Amino acid sequence: MLFGVEVAMKQRFQKGDMVSVLNTHPPGHRRTPYYCRGKLGEIERVCGEYKNPEELAYGFSGEPFKWLYRVRFNQAELWDHYSGSKGDTIDIDIYEHWLEAAT
Amino acid sequence: MADEEEKHGHNHDHKGIDADAHALEHIHDHDRQFQADIEDNEPEHYELMTYAIKELLVEKGHLSVDEIRRAQEKLDSWQPSRGAKIVARAWFDPDYKQRLLKDGNEAMSDFGVDAGGAKLTVLENTEDVHNVVVCTLCSCYPRSVLGLPPDWYRSKSYRARVVIEPREVLKEFGTDIDDEVTVRVHDSLADLRYLVIPKRPKGTEGWSEDKLASIVTRDSMVGVVNPSVS
Incomplete structure (x- = not known):
């Protein structure tokens, strides 16, 4: 945070951490795809x-x-009948408040 | 004359000095299709809002018509050739490629390109990985290096399908990806913008940077095709 008004929050997650996306459906403008x-x-x-x-x-x-x-x-995690190769992936930009640590 | 009356809606003599002019006047009666004018459809809600805000800004002296026109002209001047130069240098100069992969905004400043607030994230296609970019929520696109997005990129069918069946969509672009190659879709919907460095095709050894840039197309930098040497 600029000007020291608020102390910058350290990020909760690091590269390599497993996370799950909140399964919630609030109304309004949301940037996390369904x-x-x-x-x-x-x-x-x-x-x-x-x-x-x-x-x-x-x-x-x-x-x-x-x-x-x-x-x-x-891809196999996202779609039940994904027809491509096993290693195929999707990378999605997601803000922290949509994520929780996965065990 | 019964047929004639049916076609024209009235009965008259087409002979004589005014026949051609008359035919032109009634040309709409025949089965001719005209291309629609831009204004033929009613403006949509957001289009009207845009006009209204523009008029207000001008009326209140915040912006001039000329400034708005210049801004539009500037946006139109952003072309995929900018991205092509960046990719060509990455192919040509491995150190530059590393800089680009590490920090796109920093590396593109060599070409005087400013991404504004967006963070340019560069993805490299290799023998093992093929990257393709989409924005499923809207049409986020690296405009500073590729200009305005093509219609297919904004279409619902591309946005909906490329995340669930990317290999089929790529096939429709003429791009067959081997099963052993990983397909990585990138859903760009926040503050990042993505540029793909496509695979440098064989047969380009010893080419100059300019010549390399000439084969880097817009679609190859979105990741739907591979550049080729024709």
């Missing part, structure tokens, strides 16, 4: 802190900043 909600993935990289677009969409400041991650999912 097809990955409730699914298990791996943090591919930590992208940095960004203003929260789900707040910006309504004219708010977008603060506090949210950590953004790229989460890698196996």
